[in-house]
Amino acid sequence: MSRFAKGKRQPGAEFTWDADPGGEPDTAPTPLYPTLGFSSPLSPALDLEFLSTMIQRSSYSTQAYVVPWARKLTPKDQNAVDHYRHLREQFQEGPFYSVLDSSSSSAKKGSAARANFDSFTGMPTFSGRYQKKRRTLPRIDTNANQHEFSLKFFPRELWQTIQPSYRPDAAIDGWEPGMATSGVKRGFEDEEDEGDEPNKKRATGGDDEEGGDDADDGELLDEEEGQEEWEEDDNYEDDEDELGGDYNAEQYFDGGDDEFGDDGFGDGGGGGEDEL
Amino acid sequence: MLMSQYAVELCTLLIEDNFGELFARIFTVLQRYERLPFAKLKFHSRLTDRQLRHGLTAMIQHHLVFHFTSLEDNNTYYESNPNAAYYLVRSGKILNLVEDRLGEYAARIMETVMFLGHASVTHLETLPQLRSLNLPTTNGTTDPNEETQDNEMEVEDGPVQTNGDHAPEEFKPAPLHATLKALASHGYLMRVRDASFQSPADNFLEAQRVASSRPGNKALKGKRQQEAIEGDTQSLLQERLHADLSETLMVNGLPRGIKRKWANAASGSTNEPRLANGVNGNGTHAGEDDEENDWSEDEDGFDNVPMEAGMVVRVNYEKLDVALRNDRFVSLAEQQAPPATTRVYESLLRRIEYNTTKCRDKTDIPREGEEGSLYSQPIPADNLLRDIDPHMDLSGAFAPLDSSSQLVNGRGKRPLENGINGDHDDANEDEENGTNRAWEINQHLNLLSQAPYNLTVCVELYGSAQWQINFRGLARKLRHLELERMIESRYGDVALRVIRVLHAKGKLDEKRLQEISFLPWKDLRQTLSSMQAGGYVDLQEVPKDAQRQPSKTIFLWYYDPDRVVGSVLEDTYKAMSRTIQRIKVERNRLKDFLEKTERSDVKGHEEEYLTDEELELLQRWKDKEALLLGEVARLDDMVAVFRDY
Numbered sequence A: 001m002s003r004f005a006k007g008k009r010q011p012g013a014e015f016t017w018d019a020d021p022g023g024e025p026d027t028a029p030t031p032l033y034p035t036l037g038f039s040s041p042l043s044p045a046l047d048l049e050f051l052s053t054m055i056q057r058s059s060y061s062t063q064a065y066v067v068p069w070a071r072k073l074t075p076k077d078q079n080a081v082d083h084y085r086h087l088r089e090q091f092q093e094g095p096f097y098s099v100l101d102s103s104s105s106s107a108k109k110g111s112a113a114r115a116n117f118d119s120f121t122g123m124p125t126f127s128g129r130y131q132k133k134r135r136t137l138p139r140i141d142t143n144a145n146q147h148e149f150s151l152k153f154f155p156r157e158l159w160q161t162i163q164p165s166y167r168p169d170a171a172i173d174g175w176e177p178g179m180a181t182s183g184v185k186r187g188f189e190d191e192e193d194e195g196d197e198p199n200k201k202r203a204t205g206g207d208d209e210e211g212g213d214d215a216d217d218g219e220l221l222d223e224e225e226g227q228e229e230w231e232e233d234d235n236y237e238d239d240e241d242e243l244g245g246d247y248n249a250e251q252y253f254d255g256g257d258d259e260f261g262d263d264g265f266g267d268g269g270g271g272g273e274d275e276l
Numbered sequence B: 001m002l003m004s005q006y007a008v009e010l011c012t013l014l015i016e017d018n019f020g021e022l023f024a025r026i027f028t029v030l031q032r033y034e035r036l037p038f039a040k041l042k043f044h045s046r047l048t049d050r051q052l053r054h055g056l057t058a059m060i061q062h063h064l065v066f067h068f069t070s071l072e073d074n075n076t077y078y079e080s081n082p083n084a085a086y087y088l089v090r091s092g093k094i095l096n097l098v099e100d101r102l103g104e105y106a107a108r109i110m111e112t113v114m115f116l117g118h119a120s121v122t123h124l125e126t127l128p129q130l131r132s133l134n135l136p137t138t139n140g141t142t143d144p145n146e147e148t149q150d151n152e153m154e155v156e157d158g159p160v161q162t163n164g165d166h167a168p169e170e171f172k173p174a175p176l177h178a179t180l181k182a183l184a185s186h187g188y189l190m191r192v193r194d195a196s197f198q199s200p201a202d203n204f205l206e207a208q209r210v211a212s213s214r215p216g217n218k219a220l221k222g223k224r225q226q227e228a229i230e231g232d233t234q235s236l237l238q239e240r241l242h243a244d245l246s247e248t249l250m251v252n253g254l255p256r257g258i259k260r261k262w263a264n265a266a267s268g269s270t271n272e273p274r275l276a277n278g279v280n281g282n283g284t285h286a287g288e289d290d291e292e293n294d295w296s297e298d299e300d301g302f303d304n305v306p307m308e309a310g311m312v313v314r315v316n317y318e319k320l321d322v323a324l325r326n327d328r329f330v331s332l333a334e335q336q337a338p339p340a341t342t343r344v345y346e347s348l349l350r351r352i353e354y355n356t357t358k359c360r361d362k363t364d365i366p367r368e369g370e371e372g373s374l375y376s377q378p379i380p381a382d383n384l385l386r387d388i389d390p391h392m393d394l395s396g397a398f399a400p401l402d403s404s405s406q407l408v409n410g411r412g413k414r415p416l417e418n419g420i421n422g423d424h425d426d427a428n429e430d431e432e433n434g435t436n437r438a439w440e441i442n443q444h445l446n447l448l449s450q451a452p453y454n455l456t457v458c459v460e461l462y463g464s465a466q467w468q469i470n471f472r473g474l475a476r477k478l479r480h481l482e483l484e485r486m487i488e489s490r491y492g493d494v495a496l497r498v499i500r501v502l503h504a505k506g507k508l509d510e511k512r513l514q515e516i517s518f519l520p521w522k523d524l525r526q527t528l529s530s531m532q533a534g535g536y537v538d539l540q541e542v543p544k545d546a547q548r549q550p551s552k553t554i555f556l557w558y559y560d561p562d563r564v565v566g567s568v569l570e571d572t573y574k575a576m577s578r579t580i581q582r583i584k585v586e587r588n589r590l591k592d593f594l595e596k597t598e599r600s601d602v603k604g605h606e607e608e609y610l611t612d613e614e615l616e617l618l619q620r621w622k623d624k625e626a627l628l629l630g631e632v633a634r635l636d637d638m639v640a641v642f643r644d645y
Helices: A003-007 A048-057 A075-093 A126-130 A156-162 A168-175 A191-203 A207-211 A214-243 A257-263 A268-275 B005-019 B021-033 B038-045 B049-061 B082-102 B104-116 B121-126 B145-157 B167-171 B176-186 B200-212 B215-219 B222-241 B261-265 B269-280 B283-291 B317-336 B339-354 B381-387 B404-409 B418-429 B434-448 B471-505 B510-517 B521-534 B561-589 B591-597 B612-644
Strands: B065-069 B076-080 B189-191 B312-315 B457-461 B464-468 B538-543 B553-558
Touching: A075 B005, A075 B082, A075 B104, A075 B612, A156 B049, B005 B021, B005 B082, B005 B561, B021 B038, B021 B049, B021 B065, B021 B076, B038 B049, B038 B076, B049 B065, B082 B104, B082 B176, B082 B317, B082 B612, B104 B121, B104 B176, B104 B312, B121 B176, B176 B189, B200 B215, B200 B222, B215 B222, B317 B339, B317 B471, B317 B612, B339 B381, B339 B434, B381 B434, B381 B464, B471 B510, B471 B521, B471 B561, B471 B612, B510 B521, B510 B553, B561 B591, B561 B612, B591 B612
Parallel strands: none
Antiparallel strands: B065 B076, B189 B312, B457 B464, B538 B553
16 A cells, blocks of 8 residues: 555655655655545656646545535525625725724834835825725714714713714713613713803812712823823824824825816826827 | 634624724624723723724724623723624625515615614715615616616606606605605614613613612512512513514504505506416516515505604614514425415415514524424414405415315315316406405415424414414424435435434434334444534443443434534534635735726726726626625525524
8 A cells, every 4th residue: 555665665765865866756645544545556756747647546536525516696695695795895985994904104113004014015106096095993073974973872981082072071970870770871961061061160170179079089080181191192193284294105196186186187197088 | 792713703704894904803802801991992902092992983883892881980891792793794685685575775775774883864864875766876786686676666656756757766755764664664673772782781780780779679578579670670671672663663563665566466567477477386586576676655645754853773683583584484385385375475474574573582592392382473364365466376276176075185286187177267266256265375374384394383263263383393493404404415315314313213222223214234334423423413322330341331322403503503603704714815816906996996987997808807706706705695594594593
């Protein structure tokens, strides 16, 4: 059975270069595995053609593993698949689809994104302006979205994400234990409450220290800290935008979009085609 | 919720496929660590504050994440919702079903609601894609079905519009409220409640807490207190989670918007060929045609009162599972019964669907033999009489009426001489009155109640025969059929026979098994050992003495469907996730090309910008992807049978 038996060579002898100069090493699987149906032993002459025919005849094919074929799609299946794809396309075009790694040359220095930047294909090119862009952050913007966010369905700590004008420090009263029994513990307070609270707070700055429990104070502090962090984040980004920042390669062509549109310069190519 | 590795992997892949990597990352972290407050979540997911906030908001919008704000420490905890993630895979089927039942526009509303996660009625009103009946067909769908359907829609809407022709179709006001009502009364849409954003466990605990803090319950003691709290908890839960819109919107026990095909059949000439198809018994195709466009807004002028404006709706997957399960029953009936019988069965199931809110009472998969029996509401055959097209040939499947002896056997086999009598039959048909048809419907249902499937069950109520469905029994049947199909395709018919013997007889030693199954030793041993290797049958040793010598040990073979279902379910999840991964790999191979087709200038103008070869390549890619996705959908059918039905 074994291919070693025939030529009386040492096991592994076929891997030495001098035994078979210029020959291909035998990388075929050991014919003893799987045990079924392998009858003709491998000859020591190991040219590729022979090998391939051997493999075809070897145990793998004689064992006759039938590769199952998928049935063709029925019209109903096809219809369902089309529906799925259509919905998926909507999701992917929608404001929420977001990828994690968008490495670009404008990423912060030293950040992971910058390190992953592919200098061959990553550079923005002119034709790249048509390339599909993936956002890295779901867009939560009630005005621009088709989506409608009703605050009462979301936890309080996300309210500011949905409605940037919302001030979380107004909400301390909303967490009074008195709310506990009713089911609306996350319920959105009336407009008046929301408008009044911050003013009241600012006007009577000391109120909290007197009235609030220690626990509440702790909460308040945490909240505010989180808030500051938040604002820093925002400010940082805003600054970048306002000051124009450094040269931003990512927006190199995007910035020009309007100009092209306005003076018709960008239409040159398209216009030419039309004439043709 | 604890889930197996492959189920989690599948859900993550589905989310990634639909919503991108950010969602998938958050979902994975929440799956791995279960329930986390924001800070921990941020730590584990290594995302920025901003990413996480936006991601979570969007995921909550899509019900992919539960959240719960504890009253004790004021922290908000987030938890993944794997069910919602899994149902992403069923979206295609659901839309297909809605389109079949209620028409293209209803499917579009459904799709929009799915796209938005949940939406209020007022918001739906403002959306541009729901304003007109006709979709500006930018989505290059390949199948011609859709176009024909649009046309049919137009035909049906003809009477409503005064000019009702092609010109003003884009600005035709769409029957949004009517369709929404139809969807809601079918139960496909449900109201969004606060509680539906919290995980079931949280809801339960909270309800329990509220119940136990009630003064009435506090006064009680011991066992009685416990009972009272339990009862209160259940009622509170029901009250808070109650989101079903169908009851309030039904008219005379029927949902709005269903239209009987035959109401139009007499007048509209377009329906004639369809009808002919039905009579010819052209199998499934005729059935599908019958189902299409079952709905239009002018059904006996039903009221124009708009939906409650502030109501927020979402997709009711539980109810849709019921509808999908009924479809499955119908296809089972198609295998054993003539087309007319199938139609009758379908309308019976439709009636039953209106009264069934979910597939099972309990969430966990029932064990074999412990399912109990869950019967549907009984439906008298007279009710079906109104649902079934009066022009449909009900008697064609039976022996002629005058030969009463053949009617008794009722097997639906047409005797030979019937071919000669055929004309005579048809002539009689016109004179048949309602009672005769009712009798025929009963006969059809009787045929379905026969073994092996027992698709219907007859009960005598109030002096008349009424029909119902044994849900649990049928679900078990479906499960077994699925397993048997699988075993047969893997191990051959010998194995199938062995499995059936083992299932019927319980544990058997090899000798008995051989005697019962009439199989040669060699075949039997080979299949048994290969099936054992595959985990389908197992061996139990019963030693006769303390030494446990093999010679003095009895070896019993057995087949445990529960175990097999469990492992097959896992295998199915794995196969699904591998298939989706395969799509990703295939996509990566063609990445550059596909990115080109997705360029904003190329998209929608493929014919203009791409060469013939590229178009062909694109088509081939689409076909390949469709095949793989179709495979996932089929696997999902299996999951539904094993897990949901």
